Amino acid sequence: MKATRGHILIGARRAKQNPVAASTTVEEKCWYHPDRNIEMFCRTHNMVYCTRCIATEHRSCSGVTDIDHATKGSYSMDELQGLQSEINDIFERLVDVTKKKEKILAETEEQKTSILGRIKDMKRKIIDHVEKLERASTDALKEKYSEVKTELEEDKTSVNKMTGKLEERKKKVTMALHMNKGQRFVQVKLGQKAADDAKTLCKESDSKSLKDITFTEDEGISDTVMAKQSFGQIDIDGRQKTLVIKTVDVKKDCDELKCLIPDLCQLHDGTIILIDQRSCSLKKLDQYNKAKLLCNFGRVPTGICCTGKDKVAVKFMNSEVLVLAVCDAIYQKHVHIRKKISIENGGFWGLAYFAGDLWMSYRHGVRVYSMSGLLKRNITHVQGLNGIIQLSPVHLAAGQDSIFVTNGCDGALCLDKDGSQKYELQDHRLRFTRGVCVTSRGTVFLSGSQSNNVVVFNKDGKCLGGKRFQQIECLRKAQWHCCMTT
Structure with missing residues (x-):
């Protein structure tokens, strides 16, 4: 019958043992083919589909299996409860968004009346x-x-x-x-x-x-x-977002010492990956800023950057770089080592992936390595407007067509992919600039570790203002936020 087309039959014994299941067991329909049930799971895309989707769009994907096989040995009620909690959090956020929109609508009506x-x-x-x-x-x-x-x-x-x-x-x-x-x-x-x-x-x-x-x-x-055509011009001005500061504790129960976070990066899906020097570990922050331990290295990490989808490069004090694949699906939670690269002076902070290469800071400059481990360039100084600038970099941040290097003074340098200087970012309020991040629109944030402040520059190098904080070690971009480690 049409009314029960989406239902499945279960035995009377199972219905007596689990009456809730008997009342809620309904086959989910495919989003793309509403007339078909969801029966298959694609590990590549970490999503469930109907057989027609698998046959037409996922024939080249690996790890395609049926639902029963996908849930064997990995499915747990804890994960289901965690998902339920996550959905509840998202629901509450959406309710808050609706309330905020209603408030803004009322304010807009007041603006119209005014x-x-x-x-x-x-x-x-x-x-x-x-x-x-x-x-x-x-x-x-x-x-x-x-x-x-x-x-x-x-x-x-x-x-x-x-x-x-x-x-x-x-x-x-x-x-x-x-x-x-x-x-x-x-x-x-x-x-x-x-x-x-x-x-x-x-x-x-x-x-x-x-x-x-x-x-x-x-x-x-x-x-x-x-x-005159009117009494004045009516425009819609975007509101400047209020700076919201939220403290996130990334210390896990297994950490014996207070965390020291020298660097962090963001994956393409928005997940924040960070390194802890004291525990020699790799951790992640989900979209709700909940910390989770991914792995222990057994050696001291000094830098991290994202090199592709679910891939990061981690620099270590023993002068090596590991390229890792970070997986976090229902069926597996671990880190794969994809590549190992030998470098020089790995004990210094500062690592960025720019123009297909790894850029690494050391005491007297920046070394540029290919992803195969070949040293392509060693930049020790650049030609500035007022003469030669000797590099003494700390952190690096890659933009769309430039890389920004903090130089341990009152600003940073904007370099091209060949290492030549484009322009300088300077502000007298910065002292010992250490952290740097750049947004997709070219806005640059610099942090002074001695001045304990963050100063913002536009894509042309013009200073837009700053704000003081209690303590700042590192500054990195994470989707719509700037993360400061303390």
């Missing part, structure tokens, strides 16, 4: 200022109009008075025709005076220029306002 308020404030201020400009222009217009009006009314009054006098004199000149000679003489002179005064007034009136009231716009104001 910005809208600022936009309205800008609008009100601009409108208030425009109204102020309007009042100033209106008052100036009224003042100029009053000035012109007063002058014109005064001229009009003068003309009206002169018109009245001239009208009166005109009548008396007409009456002078019937007066005696003396009276006519007086009227003629007074009439001539009135006519001359009227001519002068007309001449003065004609000589006065006409006054127009004009308005010239301030194009700077209108052009500036019209050119």
Whole structure:
């Protein structure tokens, strides 16, 4: 039946002995082929698949077997309980992430409300200022109009008075025709005076220029306002992550002495692998920063770096390097020795895998070995901007196209794969720079063992700031974190 297609039958005796199993025994379906049950296990990819996946995608893989055979002699309830605990931890982290996103969403809503308020404030201020400009222009217009009006009314009054006098004199000149000679003489002179005064007034009136009231716009104001598309630019800025410091105890019950971690590295899956000089051991930190012992060397390790998927190179004080394959699957937990290389001066810290070679620090410089053990280069000094720089390196860190060498002073050197200097990283706050790590984006972290601080540089060598700590020995990058050993 379709409803029970994913079920399997078990005996009545087994159902009585384990009723929980009877109620929970359901075949898991393949992620890629939902119509098929999971029946096979691929050791190469450490994952379970259906037979179709094995036939199409995993034919060249080694260690392919069925589920029953894969679980013989290696499956334990402790591992299942450990997985259950891990899933619970991840679930709690996801719940925390959801809560943080909800909090950020609420903060974003508050940011929107705040910005809208600022936009309205800008609008009100601009409108208030425009109204102020309007009042100033209106008052100036009224003042100029009053000035012109007063002058014109005064001229009009003068003309009206002169018109009245001239009208009166005109009548008396007409009456002078019937007066005696003396009276006519007086009227003629007074009439001539009135006519001359009227001519002068007309001449003065004609000589006065006409006054127009004009308005010239301030194009700077209108052009500036019209050119704007909005009150401001709205952007999304990435928040700077808060620096979270977490202390991890890597000491195991079998360790008699306090741990001394001179170096660590990270595998491609994010697992942190570290060496302990005092216990002469190799340890790992999982994604939850839980320490686990991988193996004991029986000799003192001085450096470690990742050389490939699940592969690390470990340098020892007895001047040899072991290339190891680190396995940690359900069916096996151990370390395989893939290669052994003889070197010089293995007692010094500093090891990095860069451009396919192993770069190793010693007292007077850096030696570059091929993976077959051939010494390719011995770098004792580099040409700096202010002359020759003698190397006295401590730790090394490989970037995408550069390697960074701490030089035991106030910074580090950025070198090309041929050993030539690209640029120098320096900051007066660093004293005896020992630790270094570089992120995938080129950000460089340097630690000063005497100044007890970490200073950050961008990919161009510009200092971005720093932070002090109580004690720092080594600095390494681990996925999204920087690990400092103390």
